[in-house]
Amino acid sequence: MKHRALLLLPLLLTLVCHPSLAEEKQPEVLKWDALVPEGFNPDKLFEKYELDKMKDSDPRADEFMREMKQVWKAAPVVESMEGKYVKLPGFVVPLETEGGKVSEFFLVPYFGACIHVPPPPANQMVYVVMEKGQNIEVTGEMFEAVWVTGTLSIKRTSNELGDAGYVLNATATEPYTEEEGSITIGP
Secondary structure (H helix, E strand, O other): OHHHHHHHHHHHHHHHHOHHHHOOOOOEEOOHHHHOOOOOOOOHHHHHOOHHHOOOOOHHHHHHHHHHHHHHHOOOOOHHHOOOEEEEEEEEEEEEEEOOEEEEEEEEOOOOEOOEOOOOOHHHOEEEEEOOOOOEEOOHHHHOOEEEEEEEEEEEEEEOOEEEEEEEEEEEEEEOOHHHOOOOOOO
């Protein structure tokens, strides 16, 4: 009996010293607000213009759109998110497809983002690259909310649909459910 205990001692010490061996690493479940630095208000620009009094033909409307696109494209990110293993809910905006499956996409906080002008600020768009073999099937369900899990990095990515302040190297996606608690998806 004493010898068995001594044989198990190295295994127990390994598990205590390296808890990651005892259980799989769990992602940090994020809300979209976690990607916005404290003090940044993407809607502050709206205060400068009296949009409710402006007509579409007003030259200030074009000026507002130009300025808003610049501010939102340069939206600051949260530097401490670099390298975090996370799980984030959102909607898929397909960018790259392979054989009927989406391999790269923007993850956005609300349905219709990037389709309607303007797209969200860069700190509210995540460019997702799926791990090989983990692509999302192109179906009607693709436009439903999803959970995406992976490692987040701070890297700006742009294309004609918008600008992302983060890249997520994703290892998994799953249909969105509120199992993680009350997560607000949307602006």
